[in-house]
Amino acid sequence: xxxxxxxxVKIFFNTKYxxxxxxxxNSNQVFLPSKNNPLAHENLxxxxxxxxxxxxxxxxxxxxxxxxxxxxxxxxxxxxxAGQAEFFFFKGNIFYDLSTLTFTSITKEQYxxxxxxxxxxxxxxxxxNENAYLQ
Numbered sequence: 775x776x777x778x779x780x781x782x783v784k785i786f787f788n789t790k791y792x793x794x795x796x797x798x799x800n801s802n803q804v805f806l807p808s809k810n811n812p813l814a815h816e817n818l819x820x821x822x823x824x825x826x827x828x829x830x831x832x833x834x835x836x837x838x839x840x841x842x843x844x845x846x847x848x849x850x851x852x853x854x855x856a857g858q859a860e861f862f863f864f865k866g867n868i869f870y871d872l873s874t875l876t877f878t879s880i881t882k883e884q885y886x887x888x889x890x891x892x893x894x895x896x897x898x899x900x901x902x903n904e905n906a907y908l909q
Contacts, residue, residue, distance in 0.1 A: 776842070777841055779832070779833035780841075780845075782825075783825055783853075784845050786826070798863065799849045805865070807863075819856045819857060819861060819862050820861055820862060822859040835861075836868075838869075850865060850866060850867065852866070854868065
């Protein structure tokens with residue numbers, strides 16, 4: 775389902791702002807939107823509402839490359855979730871095959887605690903998701 779949604783997002787941008795994606799692809803910018811976002815609002819992200827898309831939880835965030843339309847993959851731009859029903863584009867690959875990496879095994883005795891502090895975002899009683907762990 776997400777692949778067709780991202781194809782609709784591409785069509786939206788190419789229809790309303792014909793040069794936005796191609797200019798981003800050909801620029802040295804890493805993120806879109808930036809300060810020159812034509813859809814900018816107070817936090818400079820794109821939103822499902824701005825694009826007329828419903829049920830953004832079904833198409834953002836991405837968990838597999840196969841969920842993205844070929845246009846974005848071929849142009850090496852990937853949407854990153856940036857809040858509830860919001861996202862931005864990142865120029866660069868966000869998917870990695872961990873099986874191709876070499877890891878060094880360590881024992882639990884080799885771990886040294888950084889501090890004995892637990893962030894409040896992990897100790898309060900509210901929705902815990904990837905955003906809470908990243909803060």
